[in-house]
Amino acid sequence: MVSKWSVKGNTRFLCRIVFAICDAKEVELRCLRCALVGFEVISALHESCCGSLDYLKISEIMDKRTDALSLEMSPSAAPQPYFPLLAPSPLAPFTNNTVPKLSGLCMLNFAAVESMMSMTSIDCIAVFAPFLANVICCPQLEATLVVLIGQSSKDTNLLALNNTLANHRQSDFGQILVGQGASDNLQQICSIRPSNLTAASCPVNDVNEFESTVDSSMFLAACEKIEICQNAISEAARKLALKAYDLLGMDGSHAFSDHSTRISDCEVIVHRWLASKLDPSRAKDVLRGLSNCNVNKVCPFVFPNVSNVSKGCGNGITNQTACCNAMESYVSRLQKQSFITNLQAVNCAASLGMKLQKANITENVYNLCRISLKDLSLQEYGCLLPSLPSDVIFDTSSGLTFMCDLNDNIPAPWPSGFQIPSLCNKTVKILALPAATSGQSGECANELVLDYKLLYTCFYLLICC
Numbered sequence: 001m002v003s004k005w006s007v008k009g010n011t012r013f014l015c016r017i018v019f020a021i022c023d024a025k026e027v028e029l030r031c032l033r034c035a036l037v038g039f040e041v042i043s044a045l046h047e048s049c050c051g052s053l054d055y056l057k058i059s060e061i062m063d064k065r066t067d068a069l070s071l072e073m074s075p076s077a078a079p080q081p082y083f084p085l086l087a088p089s090p091l092a093p094f095t096n097n098t099v100p101k102l103s104g105l106c107m108l109n110f111a112a113v114e115s116m117m118s119m120t121s122i123d124c125i126a127v128f129a130p131f132l133a134n135v136i137c138c139p140q141l142e143a144t145l146v147v148l149i150g151q152s153s154k155d156t157n158l159l160a161l162n163n164t165l166a167n168h169r170q171s172d173f174g175q176i177l178v179g180q181g182a183s184d185n186l187q188q189i190c191s192i193r194p195s196n197l198t199a200a201s202c203p204v205n206d207v208n209e210f211e212s213t214v215d216s217s218m219f220l221a222a223c224e225k226i227e228i229c230q231n232a233i234s235e236a237a238r239k240l241a242l243k244a245y246d247l248l249g250m251d252g253s254h255a256f257s258d259h260s261t262r263i264s265d266c267e268v269i270v271h272r273w274l275a276s277k278l279d280p281s282r283a284k285d286v287l288r289g290l291s292n293c294n295v296n297k298v299c300p301f302v303f304p305n306v307s308n309v310s311k312g313c314g315n316g317i318t319n320q321t322a323c324c325n326a327m328e329s330y331v332s333r334l335q336k337q338s339f340i341t342n343l344q345a346v347n348c349a350a351s352l353g354m355k356l357q358k359a360n361i362t363e364n365v366y367n368l369c370r371i372s373l374k375d376l377s378l379q380e381y382g383c384l385l386p387s388l389p390s391d392v393i394f395d396t397s398s399g400l401t402f403m404c405d406l407n408d409n410i411p412a413p414w415p416s417g418f419q420i421p422s423l424c425n426k427t428v429k430i431l432a433l434p435a436a437t438s439g440q441s442g443e444c445a446n447e448l449v450l451d452y453k454l455l456y457t458c459f460y461l462l463i464c465c
Contacts (some may be wrong), residue, residue: 108169110176112151113280116144121180122394129183131339131378134300135385136392138190143287144171146268149197150275150283157207159272160199167194200265201258202237203244210273213239220277229296231289233274237266288389296387299348300338301376303355307328317363324369331371335378342405343387345373349412357415364414372409414415 110117124137153159163171170192178184186192199205204213214236222232241262271290275283312319312326340348349366356365365371377384383404393401 001217017133024359057462068298093177108173109147109152109155110148113144113148116140116147116284117176118180118278119391120144121182122181122392122400123179124177124186124189125392125394125400126181126183128188128392128400131187131337132392133189133338135295135339135341135344136390137186139288139291139295139389140284140391141186141190141192142291143284145192145197145272146287147275147280148173149270151280153207153272153276159207159210159269159276160202160205161197163194163198166197170194170197174203175251199269201244201262202240202266202269203262204240204266205268207273207276210240210269213243214270214273216277219274223286226286229286230290230293231266233270234263236270236323237263240266240269254435285389292387292389296341296343297347299344299351299353300340300347301334302337303352306355306359306361308359309356309365313356313363313365314360317368320368325363327365327369327371331375334376337378339378339383339385339402340376341387342384345376345384347415348376353413353415364416366412366414370409371412373412374409375412 056452120137120140123132123140129137149161170187174184174186177186183189204210208245219232219236223229241259244262271287275287278286309326309330313323317323321400334352336349349371374384383402386403386405390403393403395401
């Protein structure tokens with residue numbers, strides 16, 4: 001059974017995201033006052049669950065609070081766009097795109113990836129970009145850049161940009177995305193630099209030289225399947241890297257480290273050539289599939305110090321309530337960091353378990369405190385994203401939609417000879433518990449729908465904070 005999670009069930013979720021961002025900043029008194037206004041608006045929205053939205057009530061709240069907040073601002077302070085009626089809707093760019101300021105020096109074929117760039121703007125939408133970074137936003141952004149340069153090579157015959165123009169072209173690329181609603185901080189969020197658009201240390205960036213070095217027909221045939229394609233890419237990259245020097249004439253350790261970096265840079269060149277031979281849509285699917293292993297095999301969380309959990313749960317548990325309170329508090333901090341896939345949740349649970357064991361917590365606190373995989377999700381009702389590549393869906397009537405793969409109370413695995421399965425490029429299905437202990441029956445597939453009017457209200461809090 002496929003169901004949708006509407007705004008009625010996700011009010012707290014959206015505002016948890018808002019305050020996760022606010023927590024990362026210096027919280028000032030104005031932020032707190034502004035948050036109170038936001039909560040009143042959210043309450044008005046939440047009360048509408050059994051009826052229509054009372055926009056008149058919301059407007060009255062805004063009018064009263066606007067006057068109060070205006071009096072508290074210093075006359076010498078620069079005006080701040082902290083009123084939602086004065087600030088643009090965070091989803092406005094999708095219905096009224098702004099005109100980006102371009103350098104005029106970039107000759108890349110943006111028209112060839114127009115659809116991909118629109119998708120990237122949604123996947124990296126301003127408010128959610130930091131939370132979708134490692135799973136959706138950055139893989140989509142990187143794939144779009146590869147396809148852009150690959151498709152442009154049909155005109156330039158080059159698979160890389162030179163250092164002089166790389167800055168301008170990255171800037172233009174970012175400006176176009178921001179004009180369509182993406183975050184203006186993607187360079188930092190996804191660690192994208194102008195050097196990512198060049199050949200770096202790979203000695204080959206000419207299409208003709210590439211095709212004289214790599215057996216093109218065999219390579220394309222191998223890339224009909226993701227698993228085989230990855231090996232073919234590695235082999236092609238090695239051939240390109242070997243053109244730079246004679247390994248036998250170099251010091252062994254230096255040759256190994258230098259050659260490894262060169263191979264990695266040449267893999268990017270191979271990706272671009274592959275993208276030039278495929279339809280952009282197909283190229284995107286292949287590239288997202290190739291990056292999927294790297295996405296799923298790591299846990300993106302930065303684990304805070306576990307000293308508080310160790311105090312409550314270490315060296316033998318004497319107070320179960322105190323231990324579980326400490327665990328719940330710790331897990332809630334992890335939830336604020338990022339959306340994760342179902343397989344990443346397994347990795348994160350295992351990694352956290354090993355960290356707890358090193359802190360002298362020997363008892364299975366996951367079982368003791370009923371910690372499940374969905375507890376590691378940013379969305380408190382269990383929105384773990386699918387292990388296969390996915391995108392955010394936007395439509396003007398329903399807002400933003402995330403496809404969620406898991407909705408049941410699957411126990412988090414406590415490390416005890418536990419090994420994480422190697423399922424990088426396969427669909428991962430985590431079996432649900434029996435119906436008696438499961439939150440819902442049927443398939444573990446849901447859609448999380450975020451109403452953009454409520455998102456608008458929470459964006460108001462972001463501006464205030």
